[in-house]
Amino acid sequence: MPVTAWKDNQEVHVVITAVASVGSRVCADGITGFIDQAKHPSWWSKDVQPPQVGDRLHAVVLDETRDPPRLSALQSDIEIARALRGQE
Numbered sequence: 001m002p003v004t005a006w007k008d009n010q011e012v013h014v015v016i017t018a019v020a021s022v023g024s025r026v027c028a029d030g031i032t033g034f035i036d037q038a039k040h041p042s043w044w045s046k047d048v049q050p051p052q053v054g055d056r057l058h059a060v061v062l063d064e065t066r067d068p069p070r071l072s073a074l075q076s077d078i079e080i081a082r083a084l085r086g087q088e
Contacts, residue, residue, distance in 0.1 A: 006031055006061045006069050009081035016055045024051045032068045035059060039072035
């Protein structure tokens with residue numbers, strides 16, 4: 001059964017469908033989201049390639065209420081979400 005909505009702190013596997021100077025549009029399970037440029041690892045490390053259409057990323061939902069929902073592909077944000085889920 002496909003997912004109909006993402007929830008804050010949920011981890012998802014996404015595919016980049018568009019790239020702009022401010023970030024990347026991503027999609028998974030028929031849901032579209034957005035990863036700001038500073039929430040992609042390439043913003044912080046020269047060893048990581050900039051985002052490109054077709055890239056697959058493991059990400060976490062930061063704000064489900066935004067349109068489109070905001071996500072992060074930073075490991076630090078994923079770890080924070082895991083800790084927050086552990087407190088539920």
